[in-house]
Amino acid sequence: MASEESLPAPGTPGPSEPGAVEPGEVEPGEVQPPGSRKRPAASKTAVTPKKAVTPKRQPKPKAVTPMKSMKKAKSAASPKGSPKAKAKSKAMAKSKGDKTKKHTLKRPAAVVPLKRPAAAPAAQAGKSAKGSSMEWAVKLQVEEQKAEKDFEEHGEEEEDPGADDMEVDPAEANFRVESEHKDRSKNAKFKKMLKDGQLPKWAVDAWNASCQLSTGRPAAQRKLVNAIISREDATGKLALNLTNPVLDKLKSTYQRHESKDSHKALPKTLFCGKFNLSEDAFQVGLAAGEFQEVIGKDGKVRYSWQVQEHTVSKGSDSRVTLKSESYLTKKDAAFEKARLDGPFIGLFEKNKGQLAIAGPTGQLALCDKETELTAELWTQAQSQLSAAMKFWDNHIKEAKRLLQQVGGDNREDELYNEKDITQSLQKEKGILDHIWQWKEIPDKIGTPLTVKNYDDTMCASGIAGEALELRLAGTEHLASGIAGEVQKDYLRKRGLLQRQEAARSSVQEKSALHELLMSLLAQGILSGTLCHSIAVAAKKDIEKIKEDKELPDLDKLAGLKQGKNLIRSVYGNLEKSSNLPAPFPVEIPYKDGAHAGNILLPHEYFAAMYENDKHWKSSILGDCRTLEKFWTTFDTHPLMKDNPLKRIPEYTKTLIPLSLHGDEVPVFGVGKIWARSVLSFSWTSILANALGASAEECTIYIWGVFEKFVVQDEGDVLGTMSTFFSVLRWSFQALLDGVWPARDWRGIKFPKSSKDGRKAGQPLAGGYRACLLQLCGDLDYFQKWFGIPQSTNHLSPCCQCKATFRGNTSWLDNRN
Incomplete structure (x- = not known):
């Protein structure tokens, strides 16, 4: 550093010309902003300063000169061979021989304090005369002292070869500092925020971890500093930037x-x-x-x-984040601002943003004492109440104007049903009038008005206002005859459709059940009707859950674990959840040998239906009075002449007629030429069908078989169909007897200790019986499985009647 004797005092004319100011110098007492510094002109000739005799230095506090003036003074007054001048920072180092080289200003390092040498006594007088213009220097001195303290605590940072001093112009819009270059101002800003505790914890941890590195420490720290501290394009100010994508790739231990x-x-x-x-x-x-x-x-x-x-x-x-931002248009932003500034937000709730319109909240189990309205808060509340009551007054006037078009006796007018809208509007306004006059909530008379109950009342009033505003909008367009898109546009301008759509979209999610149903439908596993039935059942369950109901059976089924026993567990759950009897196992012969077949016995299902009143009425006997009426009418049928059924006591009151239906039903390739059909058997209560029960309710399945697997009888060995009909005859005989059978279908008596043996002889259905009265099927069915003679000749189409092609019994003549 140059000796103090060689530095001229501020305000003293230079040696070249008395009173002249060198280019780039700062006039004494004039403060030049850092951003407007100019590059000093290169000297054409070397100027040797005169050696002045300086009085003895007085012990006064040191002052800090402006950066520009300091550099100018050093360049002008330092001797060539001064070792202190060469030992200054790199920004001040100059070549001895090159005095005509153009000088480049460099930004001083924040950690190197610059001190102004003591001023001469003559300069002290000049300083006191213009002390007011140097007040900024005192603030700069305080900042430099803080930098000195930070330097003493952290030590000098290792100089990095990539660090360079750049001439910074904050006004430059596209100023950027790459991560591989060191920015001293950013580094000083970062350390200042680190010292003051203004950085987030993860940033402090990352900095401390970089300090422990033995190699690569400067590069890691420089990358972290440049990523966190950024410079604004417009002003050039340094600011904390936590949205830099580089920070998302940092690992956190x-x-x-x-x-x-x-x-x-x-x-x-x-x-x-x-x-x-x-x-x-x-x-x-x-x-x-x-x-x-x-x-x-x-x-x-x-x-x-x-x-x-x-x-x-x-x-x-290692975290990778995905940011999604939405920007409001000017129109939407104005709408949101108007909503938050509206009168129905309240005082305390106003700072909650979107939560403010969620409505009043319930009482918590533990909560602080409610804050009463102070005089200042009551003044704010009165301002809101005034705006809210004005809102209600305007809508009341509009409602009265619209409803004046309806006469008092004109009940056929659609607007007549909207006459109560005025009363609803006046009721809401009356609540606010009560608060204004008595400073209390109408429902809580005598209770002091607090911020909580005031905000709850205002929020509730705002929600009611939206609902009534919707009704009023519909009434207005009903009166003017405008509907459709015009009405939607009217509501959209008021912001009501925006709020409704936002509320709906915020709670919408994709349904896992819907995706599964659509997948099974696309694969052909489920039909469209079955998918719809499942979706309807799921919707009913959702409605029950909304009513705080529980569904333990569904929870149990969904809770079954996946594994090799899953199917057995599902069927076990089905058996426990149903009171219907299990299928009856029978060894049935097929072309490839005997296999276990499952038959739903009619007498067991008949008894099970009797135990459930709902199923009994829908599937068997809806009204017992129709049973006697049926037999009285059917008694005139030739079939009933000398019929053994008449020997059953009170058969007209206890005997239920049944029908057995058989037909081939396509199950594979439906509608194709290669379709495959199953011979299906089912039984039906004739009375239930006659009384209007659907086929789904009254048709009860028994058994089915593919025709190609059927084997015929061989001597005394029963074939497929003979075995089935033997079991079926045994079951229908038990229905006719009205009691549980004591022997199985082969005539073997049940053991007394068995379940069937204990029930033997007991009534099936409380005294009710059933008889097989009707066989249903087409001619092909009867010819194949009941041995009726085949008749395909149009001259004699039916073997059971006398129908002919011509003559009095022609099947073409449909007259009585």
Whole structure:
């Protein structure tokens, strides 16, 4: 550093010309902003300053000169061979021989404090005369002292070869500093924020981790600083920027210590089973206090034990974030601002943004004491109340104007039903009038007005206002005859459709059930009708859940674990959830051998239907009075002449007529030439069908078989159909008897200890019987399976009647 004797005092004319100011110098007392510094002109000839005799230096506090003046003074007054001048920062280092080289201003490092040498006595007088213009220097001195303190704490940072001093113009719009270059101003800003605790924890951790690096420390720190601190394009100011995408790629190391302390409880049986305790061990543990006896909310006794867990997890977590931003148009932004500035937001709730329109909240179990309205808050409340009452007044006037078009007796007018809208508007305005006059809520008379109940009332009034505004809009367009898109545009301008659409879209999610149904439909596994039925059932369950109902059966089915026994578990769940009898297993012969077949026996289903009143009425006998009427009418049929059914006591009141239907039903390739059909058998109650029951309700399946697998009888060995008809005849005979059979379909008596043996001889359905009165099917069915002679000749088409092609019995003549 140059000696103090060689520095001229500020305000003293230079040696070249008395009173002249060198190019680039700063006039004494004039403050030049840093952004407007000019590059000093190169000297054409070397100027040797005169050596002035300076009085003895006085012990006065040192002052800090402006950066520009300091550099000018040093360049002008430092001798060539001064070792201190060469040892200054790199920005001040000059070549001895090159005095005509153009000088380039460089930004001083923030960590190197610059001090002004003591001024001469003559200069002190000039300084005191213009002290007011140097007030900024005092603030700069304070900042430099803080930088000195920071330098003493952290030490000098290692100089990086990539660091360079650049001439900065903050007014430049496209100014950027790349991550591989060191920016001293950014580094100083970062350390200042680090010292003041203004950085987030992850940034502090990243900086501390970089300080521990033995190699690559400057590069890591420079990358972190340049990523966090950015310079604004317009003003050139340094600011904290946490949205830089580079920061999303940084790894964060973590070490978590988690402790849990919980209590679990089980009934005694489950508790002993879980811990494999005997009765003695259970009593010893209970007496020792290892677990406690508690009573739950349902009043049942349980045994509770304490569970303590402590876990330590270490590792690294690499995060990649995806940001989604939406920008409002000027129109939408104006709408949001008007909504938040509206009168129905309240005082305390106004700062909650979108939460402010969610409506009043319920009372919490634990909450702070409600804040009463102060005089200042009441003034704000009065301003809101005034705007809200004006809102209601305007709508009341509009409603009265519209409803004046309807006469008092004109009940046929559609607007007549909207006459109560005026009363609703006046009611809401009356609530606000009460608050204005009495400073209390109408529903809480005598209770002081607090911020909480005031905000709740205003929010509720705003919600009611939206609903009534919708009604009023519909009434207005109903009166003017405008509808459709014009009405939607009217509501859209008021912002009501925006709020409704935002509320709907915020709670909409994709349905997992819908995706599954559409996938099964596309694969051809489910039909469209079945998909719709499942969706309807799911919607009904959702409505029940909304009513706080539980669905334990569905939870149990969905809770079954995937595995090789899943199908067995599902069918087991079906068996437990249904009171219908299980299929009856029978060894039935087929072309490839005998296999177990399952037949739904009619007499077992008949008895099961009787146990369920709903199913009995929908599938068997809807009205018992029609039974006697049926037999009285059917008694004139030739079939009933000398019929053994008449020998059954009170058969007209207890005997239910049944019908057996058989037909081939296509199940594969439906509608194709290669379709495959199953011979299906079912039975139906004739009375249920006659009384209007649907086929789904009254048709009960029995059994089915593919025709190509059917084997014929061989001597005394029964074939496929003979075995089935033998079982079916046995079941229908039990229906006719009205009691549970004592023997099986082969005539073998049931053991008394068996389930069937214990029920033998007991009534099937409380005294009701059933008889097979009708066989239904087409001619092909009867010819194949009942042995009726085949007749395909048009001259004699039916073997059961005398129909002919010509003559009095021609099947072409349909007259009576």
